[in-house]
Every structure is written in C-alpha cells, then in structure tokens.
Amino acid sequence: MRLRVLYFASLRDRAGTDAEQVDSASADARGLYAELRVRHGFAMGEERLRVAVNGEFARWDRVLADGDEIALLPPVSGG
C-alpha cells in the first residue's frame, strides 16, 4: 500500500523532508515507524512519540490502509 508520511521538528531535519510517499506492507503504525527508523536513523523510540492518522491522534496499533496520511509527532514544546 502507498502511504503519505509527515515529519516534524527533529524528525523532519533527520529525514531531510517534511513529507514523503512510502510503499509499505506494515500492518500498523508501529510497524511503519519501525521501518522508517531503519530508513532514516531516527533515535527516538515510539514510546516518546505520538502518531496521527488522517489528521487525528491514533494508537500505534492502528491498522493502516492505502492512501492514509500518517504524522509522526515528537514530544511537543509549544508555549
């Protein structure tokens, strides 16, 4: 399936892009992040991140579907 992945903050710098298309067979968001950690060398484990799917917060066991947009969210630091 083809997914769109959005990166923010340190993950964006590390990936060198704010978004990319990813072809993945991962069953869920957790598997996708494991794949992307290997590809980009992200240091943070999933326990430090939140994930959003199609614009809403989701769980790491969220099953992904073709065309989903997944946002990887490092710990926030607004305010």
Added chain:
Amino acid sequence: MFLLCETPIDPAALARALTHAGAGACATFEGWVRDSNEGRRVVRLDYQAYASLAQAEGARILAEAREKFAIIDARCVHRIGALAIGDPAVWVGATAAHRDAAFAACRYVIDEVKKRVPIWKNEHYANGESGWLHPDNTPVAELS
C-alpha cells in the same frame, strides 16, 4: 477560538475583543521569548506546527475549559515561524463573572496547550548551534 498566526501577537487587541457586559473578570497569560534556556544564550526561536491537528486540539482544549469552569469565553493564539527575544509566543485570555473561574481557565488552557498541541520550538543559540526542544523525556502515553 484557537488560532495559529504568523504575524506578531497584539495582546491589547486580543483582550479588547473579549469585552462582554457580563464579564467581571478577565485573566490573560502571555508567554514571551526568553534569552536563555538551561544556561545557554538564546538569540531567536522558530516554532513549527502540525497546523490542522494543532487547531483541532487547541479548539478541544478551549471547549474543555468552557465545560470545566464557569467562564464566558476563552481564547488562545500561538505564534508560528521566526520569533525574536521578547516577542509574545502565546496568548491566553479567559473571561468570567468572577475571578476564580477566569484564573483557573486561563491556567488550564496554557498548561494543556503546552502538553498536547503539536507545536515545536527550535532554539537558536549565540554560538550558532540550534536544537529542537523535546523536553518531555518521559514516555508519551498512548491513547486509551
């Protein structure tokens, strides 16, 4: 009303817009860009946001404040983009008939915004280095 804005925050104008005949109290909070953090000299900041989810989560926080406290209105504006030392980075205002609810709602909104809204701060230091702040080193709780 939760807004992300790329232009300078005008606290006086935002407070005036909260004017209401039933309001006996208006509590506001301004977060400003500080020139140091953890002993390092900061020269400027960049804020980045996941805009669509930040707006949605910010609006949820304001709705929660209206449910929890006897307020008339609560609003929040957060800057994104490049900020200089002294610039207002975030503004919260809450109005109520009485001060207790206004103070409590204002405090609730800024605390929840800092915890939950997908906005990130990149500090630029005097020595030319910069770094994204991910200050929460504790595990990020999964949705239950």
